[in-house]
């Protein structure tokens with residue numbers, strides 16, 4: 318889409334994404350930069366190092382998330398991720414490459430601990446974008462990915478504890494000794510997103526997750542959906558999300574953040590604007606707190622083509638960012654205080 322038709326498109330989309338003037342950001346990043354959710358401190362460091370070695374941004378993002386996908390202690394991503402309601406780990410991921418404008422994604426993928434790498438192969442080895450379930454697994458097998466049991470003992474115990482205390486109207490008994498997975502254990506929507514821009518100003522992004530803990534089997538969140546958990550426009554930048562996927566899907570969050578950057582907003586202001594849209598779309602009582610605010614968390618991360626990094630969330634949180642000067646955690650801007 319050329320800048321003029323893109324502007325027409327944004328205006329047609331209504332006031333939430335319209336802007337008085339469209340300012341294409343064609344400046345090149347002087348140096349590589351990466352942004353991630355707070356669980357991606359190691360990921361942004363790896364991604365920047367790889368881009369300095371000449372690795373394209375989308376590949377750098379996938380290499381960045383790999384240690385988090387492999388980490389049994391991160392129960393929101395890859396190996397060790399919390400399973401669905403049937404006790405089966407189902408993983409979602411997508412990648413998008415700014416230079417080619419291509420994307421790849423997998424959803425409900427079982428037995429493969431690095432779904433981001435499978436998504437990269439979908440992008441490079443097929444004419445499709447999204448593959449799901451058994452077809453995605455067969456595709457992964459075909460490309461030599463090794464199958465393994467992704468359910469760690471820790472994740473299995475968390476699932477059993479959740480199942481046992483789900484209801485007092487079934488035959489499962491909720492033992493007192495559920496320990497760390499007792500009554501205070503909160504269902505997670507963790508996830509990792511890594512967005513990258515290299516010194517040429519080319520952009521790529523990746524999001525990967527085990528999704529909502531104990532989800533209904535077959536549930537797909539925002540992470541593998543292009544324009545939701547991850548979106549890239551090589552003329553503008555990259556944005557991604559973590560948190561409640563359903564809220565990001567209905568607002569097309571990633572696309573919205575990139576659209577706001579295309580309108581000239583800084584990455585952080587673009588994330589905040591998209592969060593206001595999330596709030597605007599959250600109307601049903603069961604999703605609202607007593608004070609009328611959303612009863613869930615959504616976090617956005619963004620980098621523009623010039624290498625400016627930003628992040629914002631509904632409620633206070635941290636995020637990870639890196640340049641060649643190093644990687645660090647920083648406070649995200651928060652729409653609400655607590």
Ligand code: GLY
Nearest residue numbers: 528529538560562
């Ligand atoms: N944002 C991750 C999910 O909702 O599955």
